[in-house]
Amino acid sequence: MVLVLLALVGTLVCPPVHERTTPPDPAARNELADPEPAPVDFPLPAGERRVPLPTGGGQELRIEVRDRDAGLPLADAEVLLLHEDHHGTLLRSPVPLAPDGTARLESLPSGAYQVLARRRGFFPPPPATVQLPASEPVALLFELEPAALISGELRTVDGSPVASGLVRLSRPDRPQVFHLCPVDPRGDRFESPPLDAGVWTVEFLESPAEQPGPGMVAEVAVVPRQELRLRITVRRPGMEPAADRAPGIEVLD
Structure with missing residues (x-):
C-alpha cells in the first residue's frame, strides 16, 4: 500500500484578475x-x-x-x-x-x-x-493533515470595492510568506491556502514593495480545523470614512 503524507511551505503569487476564482461562501460555518x-x-x-x-x-x-x-x-x-x-x-x-x-x-x-x-x-x-x-x-x-485557514472580506472606508492591493500573511518564527490577492471580480474577498497552526501576521499592502499603512497590521492565532474570518477596511486618499467603517483589521469570529 502506498501511504501519501503531506506538507506545505511556499509563497503564493497573485494571478491576473481574469484567472481569479470565487472562494466559498463567507457565510459558511467556521468548523472546517x-x-x-x-x-x-x-x-x-x-x-x-x-x-x-x-x-x-x-x-x-x-x-x-x-x-x-x-x-x-x-x-x-x-x-x-x-x-x-x-x-x-x-x-x-x-x-x-x-x-x-x-x-x-x-x-x-x-x-x-x-x-x-x-x-x-x-x-x-x-x-x-x-x-x-x-x-x-x-x-x-x-x-x-488538517490545516487552518484565514479568510475574509476587503472593503474601503467609503464602501468601494478593493480592486487592487494584496493581503500578506507571514510567520514571525518561520520563513513562510503568502501574498493573497482579492479572489473575485469585485475584489472584496480573500482566502489563504492551508496554514500551519500558530501566530500569523496579517498585513494589507498597496503593492509588495510598500509598507502597510496605519492599522493595516494585525497578529492572529489559528489552530487546525479553524477558519479565522477577518474584515480588512482600507482608507485611500480622498476617502471619507463612514461612521461604522474605520480603517483596520477586525476579527469577525
Whole structure:
C-alpha cells in the first residue's frame, strides 16, 4: 500500500484578475470538519482536458482518502486521475468517492497514472504515481493533515470595492510568506491556502514593495480545523470614512 503524507511551505503569487476564482461562501460555518464544505476545484492548466474515467481495460486501482488525525473518511474530497490520451494530451478524470471515502476502479487500461486528492481545510498531498499493470493490486491511501485557514472580506472606508492591493500573511518564527490577492471580480474577498497552526501576521499592502499603512497590521492565532474570518477596511486618499467603517483589521469570529 502506498501511504501519501503531506506538507506545505511556499509563497503564493497573485494571478491576473481574469484567472481569479470565487472562494466559498463567507457565510459558511467556521468548523472546517463540516461534512458538506464547498468542494475545491483543481486548476486546469492550458492544454489539459477534464474527461470521464477511462475504461476498456482490466486493471484495478483502489483509492482511499481519510482525515489523518481523526481517522475518518473524507468522502467529499476531490480526487482526480491524470492520464494521457494517444496524442499525448494530459487528461483529468474526476473520481467519485463512496461514503466511506473509497473508490475502486476495476477497468482501467494499462498505462501510467497520477492520482491527486484535496479537500478544503487540509494540506494537499503530493500526487501518487501508478503504473498499470502491476505485479499486485494497487491501493492508494491519502491521509490528509488538517490545516487552518484565514479568510475574509476587503472593503474601503467609503464602501468601494478593493480592486487592487494584496493581503500578506507571514510567520514571525518561520520563513513562510503568502501574498493573497482579492479572489473575485469585485475584489472584496480573500482566502489563504492551508496554514500551519500558530501566530500569523496579517498585513494589507498597496503593492509588495510598500509598507502597510496605519492599522493595516494585525497578529492572529489559528489552530487546525479553524477558519479565522477577518474584515480588512482600507482608507485611500480622498476617502471619507463612514461612521461604522474605520480603517483596520477586525476579527469577525
